[in-house]
Amino acid sequence: MIQWLFFGWCLFLGVQFGLFVRHFETMGRSGYFSRPPGVEGFLPIGSLVSLKTWLFTGHFDTVHPAALVLFLTFVAMALLTKKSFCSFICPVGTLSEASWKVGHKVFGRNFRVWRGLDLFLQFVKYALLFFFIKLILFGMPVFALKEFLAAPYWALADVKMLHFFTRMSATSITVIAVLSLLSVIYKNFWCRYLCPYGALLGMLSMLSPFKVSRYQDQCIDCSLCSRVCPAQIDVQHKVQVHSPECTGCLTCVSNCPAKGALAMAFVKQPVPGVLFVVIVMLLFGGGVLAGMLSGHWQTSLTYDDYRQLIPLASRLSH
Ligand code: SF4
Ligand code: SF4
The missing domain is CATH 3.30.70 (Alpha-Beta Plaits)
Structure with missing residues (x-):
């Protein structure tokens, strides 16, 4: 139930953000909707850049502050309550679970990848994680991080993400179709083999009490x-x-x-399942609330900034 509530909430944020962007794409001809900062949860790679910048310079990104707040919240959740982000909040996890349940109904079971291949494929998500960590945490000097966070591309990263879903290329459609099909046949194909975010949270979750x-x-x-x-x-x-x-x-x-x-x-003492879920929700709510109350939630970009930037989004490729 919680998974589907979060899924519905993500859809709601997506639609609201789409209407916000549309207002500027139509030069104000369509109605104005406020921008929901929660969409920044879809910017995990950028939030790694923000994290390193924050750690090395003390500067908390003001363009997409909610991205870092959500990233830190999910990391804290993993450290305390295992990969609860994956099973309670992540909309991809929800779709993935729904897919293999459909597959189970259709085929009467879910198929299993051959053991040796399964172990190899599980390694892929760690390789992807290593790639991003090496690239961002070790490969980008501080001045490059600052440049990234000040660039128009980062300002429009959320808009580009929206366009990824609303203006899909043939390649994107093919890749998503193949992954969807594999997710129907195999349990959590994307999460188990390919998601670097899940790999990171999984490694941190080993420390969970x-x-x-x-x-x-x-x-x-x-x-x-x-x-x-x-x-x-x-x-x-x-x-x-x-x-x-x-x-x-x-x-x-x-x-x-x-x-x-x-x-x-x-710590070896059994706790009621409901209590565990309540703790998960409190951690999530507490993280978001802490971001809001500390002034690290709303973007510093103004209406005029978006009015100038959004019409340029399709021309920005890096
Ligand atoms: S061990 Fe239990 S809690 Fe952990 S993923 Fe499997 S079913 Fe879920
Ligand atoms: S822990 Fe419960 S579900 Fe698992 S084998 Fe024992 S009785 Fe069965």
Whole structure:
């Protein structure tokens, strides 16, 4: 339910942002809608640039401050409540899950990638993450970061992202169609193999004090937890789940038929699933609220800036 609420919220933000952009693209002929800063959650690579700039210079980006606030919020969530961003908030995760559920209905099951290939493909998302980290955190000197954040391209990064979805090229459509098809056949194809954001959050989530824990005295070895796990973790044969793939989705816990056999545990102490979800939501809400109250949420760009910049968006390629 929470996943779909966030999905609906993302759609709402997307439409509102689309109407905001349209106002400037039509030179004011269509109505004005305020710009929702939440769309900056779709700028993770730029937020890495912002993060390094902030750490090295103390300057918190004012053009897309919400991008960094959301990035830091998701990092904090991973450190405390595993990859809960992936299982509760990310709209791609929601679509991915809906896709394999459709596939399960159509084919009666979801297919599994051959074990050796599966391990190799899981490595791809870490390779992509390494590429971005090397490029941005190690490859870009501070002056280049500042130039990036001051450039019109960064100012319009959200508009370019919108255009990616509203003006798709044949290549984009083909790639998305192939990924969608693979997501119907295989569980969470994009998340499991290709998402560098998930790879980063997964690595950080290893530090989380929360772990899915199995209490062997109560376990009846039915294997349901392993079979339902969207991340294909063999929960049945673990005492605690220490995997960067675990999203804390609680699917295993909620399907376990043996009372007290499986729980999300905080430093080995089982906690009610509802409490875990409440903590996830509080972390997310707290991060956003902290950004708003500290003045790091609304862009510093003005109406006039957008009036001049947005008509140029299609001409900016880098
Ligand atoms: S089903 Fe359980 S082990 Fe699998 S990802 Fe969800 S919480 Fe983690
Ligand atoms: S679903 Fe519960 S009872 Fe069944 S194997 Fe997993 S932990 Fe044990």
